[in-house]
Amino acid sequence: MPTIQGARYRLSELLRKAADVTFRPPGGEIHGIGQERLGPKAKRAFIKYSIYSIPYYIKGDPMQCPQINEHTMYWESAEMVRQLNERGYVVDYHHVHSRAPINWELYDLIIDEGGSLINMPENLRAGRTKIFYSSGNYWLFQNTAELKRIGDFHRRHGIFVSPERQAPPNYANEVADYMTYLGTDFQLRLFDRPALKHQLNISAVYEPDYQRRNMAEARTKFVWLGSGGLLLKGLDLVVEAFAQMPELTLYIGGHAERETRFWSWLQPMLAKHPNLKYMGWVDVGSRKFADLAQQCLGTVYLSASEGGGGAVVQLAHFGLIPITTETSTVREGLATVIRSQEPSEIIAQTIKTVRELVALPEADLHARSEAAHAFAREHHTRAAYARSFAALLDRIEQKR
Structure with missing residues (x-):
C-alpha cells in the first residue's frame, strides 16, 4: 500500500490543515500515488473522479473515509487506484471539480469522468489509452429530462420547482477510446461516438443476507429511496x-x-394521504431500516435519468422487488420496466404494474424477491465491481 509520504498532495487549504478528510473538498489533486513502491520509471495513469476516499487509500484503509458508505463511488474510486497500482501504474488523481492543469504527456492511461478529455491537445491523443468514465446518461438528455419533468409538474400542480441535477456539458465520449457505463443499452444510444463500450457492475454499500418475508404482511408495503433532485x-x-x-x-x-x-407540495400530500409515510433521511445500513425493508414487498423508482439506479440496486439486496422506468437505467433483468417517458402514462402504468404485483400468489412473490436479491448479489457487489473494472484493464492490455 502506498504511503502518505509517497504521494504529493495539492489539495484544498482545509485538507492541508487536517490529517483526515472529514469534509468534502471543492477540488484537489494528489500526485504520485504508488511512486514510492513502483519507482520513477513506472507507467503512469491519471484519474479525474471523486477524490474523497483517496487519502484514506494512501494511508492504508479507504474504509476509514467518513463518506465511504454514503455513495458507491467513494469505494469504487479507491478500488480503481488500487488495481492500477497493482498493475504497475503510478496514479495522479484530480477531483472531478478540480480546475488544475493536466500534464497529458505524462500518462499512458487516462480515466476521466469530469469532461477534461476533450481538452487534450490533438497531437497528444495518439498512443494514450483514454477512458470516458461515464456515471450517467448523456448530459443534454439528463438536463432536458429534468426540465421537462419540472414543466410537467407545474402543469399538474401549478408549482415551479428549481432544477437540482443539471449536468455540465461533457464531450469526453467524442475523443475516448473506451466508454464505461453502469446501466443499460439505453444510455449508450444517447452517445454518438464509436468508443468501445464496457459495462461496469455498480456496487452496493450494504450486502445483507436474504431473509424470507411474511408476505401476508409485506405484500401491501413499498419503499422509495433517493437523494437530491426529487423531481428528476x-x-x-x-x-x-400511491x-x-x-x-x-x-x-x-x-x-x-x-x-x-417540492416540499411545499409533498407536505400537504402526506397530510392528506395517510398511506404515504415520510421517514426523512435513512441509514440503509441500520437495523431499523433492515427491519422496515423486511416488512415491505418492493420499490418503485420512476427517475427520468440515472447512471445505473444505485438506490434500486441497494434495495434489491434487501429482496425488495423493483419497478422502474427505462430512464432509471437499472440493469436489464433486475426490474419490471415502464418504457414510457410521459408522466401521466408513467403514473397509470405504475398503478397497473403495482396492483398486478400485489395480486400475485405468495409463492410467486417469494420467488421474485429471492430473484432480486440473487441478481444483486451476482451483479451489484464490491467484488462484482472489482471484477468488471479488472476486465476493462484486461481488455486494454490485450489490445496493446
Whole structure:
C-alpha cells in the first residue's frame, strides 16, 4: 500500500490543515500515488473522479473515509487506484471539480469522468489509452429530462420547482477510446461516438443476507429511496400513483425538506394521504431500516435519468422487488420496466404494474424477491465491481 509520504498532495487549504478528510473538498489533486513502491520509471495513469476516499487509500484503509458508505463511488474510486497500482501504474488523481492543469504527456492511461478529455491537445491523443468514465446518461438528455419533468409538474400542480441535477456539458465520449457505463443499452444510444463500450457492475454499500418475508404482511408495503433532485428522480410520480392506491403503503426515505418548493407540495400530500409515510433521511445500513425493508414487498423508482439506479440496486439486496422506468437505467433483468417517458402514462402504468404485483400468489412473490436479491448479489457487489473494472484493464492490455 502506498504511503502518505509517497504521494504529493495539492489539495484544498482545509485538507492541508487536517490529517483526515472529514469534509468534502471543492477540488484537489494528489500526485504520485504508488511512486514510492513502483519507482520513477513506472507507467503512469491519471484519474479525474471523486477524490474523497483517496487519502484514506494512501494511508492504508479507504474504509476509514467518513463518506465511504454514503455513495458507491467513494469505494469504487479507491478500488480503481488500487488495481492500477497493482498493475504497475503510478496514479495522479484530480477531483472531478478540480480546475488544475493536466500534464497529458505524462500518462499512458487516462480515466476521466469530469469532461477534461476533450481538452487534450490533438497531437497528444495518439498512443494514450483514454477512458470516458461515464456515471450517467448523456448530459443534454439528463438536463432536458429534468426540465421537462419540472414543466410537467407545474402543469399538474401549478408549482415551479428549481432544477437540482443539471449536468455540465461533457464531450469526453467524442475523443475516448473506451466508454464505461453502469446501466443499460439505453444510455449508450444517447452517445454518438464509436468508443468501445464496457459495462461496469455498480456496487452496493450494504450486502445483507436474504431473509424470507411474511408476505401476508409485506405484500401491501413499498419503499422509495433517493437523494437530491426529487423531481428528476420521480418521487412526485410515485407519490401521485400511491395516492390513488390507498390500500397500499409507501415509505419515503430522503431529504425532501431540503428542496423547499417540492416540499411545499409533498407536505400537504402526506397530510392528506395517510398511506404515504415520510421517514426523512435513512441509514440503509441500520437495523431499523433492515427491519422496515423486511416488512415491505418492493420499490418503485420512476427517475427520468440515472447512471445505473444505485438506490434500486441497494434495495434489491434487501429482496425488495423493483419497478422502474427505462430512464432509471437499472440493469436489464433486475426490474419490471415502464418504457414510457410521459408522466401521466408513467403514473397509470405504475398503478397497473403495482396492483398486478400485489395480486400475485405468495409463492410467486417469494420467488421474485429471492430473484432480486440473487441478481444483486451476482451483479451489484464490491467484488462484482472489482471484477468488471479488472476486465476493462484486461481488455486494454490485450489490445496493446
